[in-house]
Amino acid sequence: MLSLFIYTDYVRTFERTKENSLQTAKLISHMDTVQASVINPEKSDVLKQVIDYYGSQVGASFIIVKNKDGQIITHPDESKIGEVVPFKDEYTSIVFGGYASTMSSEVMDLAVIGVAPIYYFDSQIIGTVKVGFLVEGLHNAIFERAKKLLSISIVIFIIAILSSVWLAKSIRKDTLGLEPQEIASLYSMRNAIISSISEGIIAIDASGNITLMNTAAKEILGLASSHIFEPIQSVIPSFITDELLVKNEVRSTFELNVKDKVLIMNTVPLREGIDHKGAVITFKDRTEMNRIVNKLFEVSKYSDNLRAQTHEFTNKLYVISGLLQLGNFDEAIQMIQEEIEVSEHTNRLVFEHIKDPNVQAIILGKMGKASELKLSFILDENSSLQKLPSFIRTGELTVIIGNLIDNAFEAVATESNGEINFFALDIGEDIIIEVTDNGRGIQTDSVYDVFNQGFTTKKKSNHGFGLANVQKIVQSLGGDIEVTSGVSGTTFSVYIPKEER
Structure with a gap:
């Protein structure tokens, strides 16, 4: 590189010097003082001052002025002034x-x-x-320039070596001493x-932008790309990064509903x-686990209801x-007749007002448990419910109706005349299900807490779910649930839309 610079500098220096010498010669040749001194050599003292000034300005080694006869008017060697020298370098001019x-x-x-002719009135060469x-x-x-450049290059080279050593140590420290391979x-x-x-894995930086996403995460979230460098909310809208990154809090395990799926999430800052x-x-x-749990819950409820009915009929038998x-044959026949009438009335009431077989099964089971x-x-005679839409699955229906009725059973368990009223209606755009009990009600300050997971007014454990x-299932179906108590x-x-949302 140094050799290339010296060569380039050498070529440019000579090119600039040629241009400088020629431009200086042109400038001097057009001066009136120079023209006057060439015509009248007695004024050469003034010419010498001009030549010395411009020579020092441009750094010229010599400036020689001759007249048309070859007589030297100015020369760096004053002994040669006045001599007549044949034109060689100046021949062309x-x-x-x-x-x-x-x-x-x-x-x-x-x-x-650089050589330039001196004209007199721009017409005659003098x-x-x-x-x-x-x-x-x-x-x-x-x-001299090469020496300076060499000195600077040596300093830069030493600095570069020291920087490379320091950088290599720093990189090895950051890479734990590992080689590139x-x-x-x-x-x-x-x-x-x-x-x-x-399991799905997503890594985010301190700004909450995604830096890594594995294949399982894309499959679970139903994504076509990794969304690298996009905010985490672009793939999990309800995810809150403030608690994780700003407030210095760690939510080790929690549930999150994302695209109709229930995700169990773990976060590590x-x-x-x-x-x-950032965080991982x-x-x-x-979701599938919840479906299995709901199915088991449904089977368990059916089993409980059948057990209650069996127990009740066994007692009557x-x-x-x-x-x-x-x-006492007459009393036995009368009792059997009464049971047949009650059963026919109940079945007729259920089958006339409730057309969905799953709801019919739940209601009949709960009636048996209530009897036990x-x-x-009481099934409200104003009820009218046709077959439910297919998107409302049996397990979800069992959780909604079963939990509301069981909750009502517990509310009136200590009442002497406990009564539960069930009402269902599907006239309009929504399916309406109401369960009413005549218990002691819920305290005003606790009405909005009954849907919180783990909240319960009972002393026993494993309640409050x-x-x-x-509420979770109703909201997942696009509906809403309300509670009024006194x-x-x-x-x-419960209000559930007929159209899937």
Whole structure:
């Protein structure tokens, strides 16, 4: 690089010197003082001052002025002033009136010279001006610049070496002393491991933008691309990064509804000292698990209802058996007749007003349980419910109706005349389900807390989840649930749209 610079500087220096010598010669040749001195040599003292001034300004080694006879008017060697020297370098200018720039050693050592003719009134050539720059001086100037450049280059080279050593140490520290091949191998292994994990993994930076997303995350969230460098809210709209990144809080495990899916999420913040670097979010789809749980819950409820009905009919059969053994045949027949009438009335009421077989099964089961608990279960005769839309699954229906009725059973369990009223209507755009009990009601300050998971007014453990699950399922179906309570009892009203949302 240094050799290239010296060569380039050498070529440019000589080109600039040629231009400078020729331009200086032209400038001097057009001066009135010079023209007057050539015509009248007695005024050469004034000419010498002009030549010395311009020579010092441009750094010329010599400036020689001759008249048309070849007589030297100005020369760096004053002993040669007045001599007549034949034109050599100035031949082109004195004969043809042209400008010339060349290399010559006529005056001193080898020099770069520029020659210009001197005109009198722009028509007659009366002499020449020759401006020269010694090549030796140019070489010295180039050499001095090369020495400075070499010194600077050595300093820069030393600094570069020291910086490279420091940078190499810093990089090795950041890469834990690993070589590039090892880093590449670890990167490939990391991608393979992350891709093989069935749980979704998303990494975000301190600004909440996604920096990594594995294949499982895209499949669970139903994404076509990784959304790298986009905010986490672009793929999980309800995710709140403030608690994780700003408030310095960690929510180890929590549920989140995303695109009709229930996700179990774990978050781990990444920090370096007190600085927030981001977080890693892992999650798995619990939707299918919830469906299985709801199905088991449905089977469990059906089993409980059948058990209650079996227990109730067994008790009645014992009474009938006792009456028969005692010979009270008329009373036994009367009891059987009453049970048939009650059963026919109940079945007729249910089948006439409720057309959906799943709701019919739930209602009949709950009636049997109410009979076992010595409670009054009333199906409102104004009810009218056709077959429900297919998007409302049996498990979801069982959770909604079953929990509301069971909650009503518990509310009136201690009442002497406990009564539960069930009403269902599908006239209009919504399906309306209401369950009313005549219990003691809910305290005013607790009405809005009954849907919070874990909230309960009972002393027993493992309560406080039924109404929370009801609200979650109702909202997932695009509906809403309301509660009104007073001293005369409590009513839960559920509104579910007929069209899937």
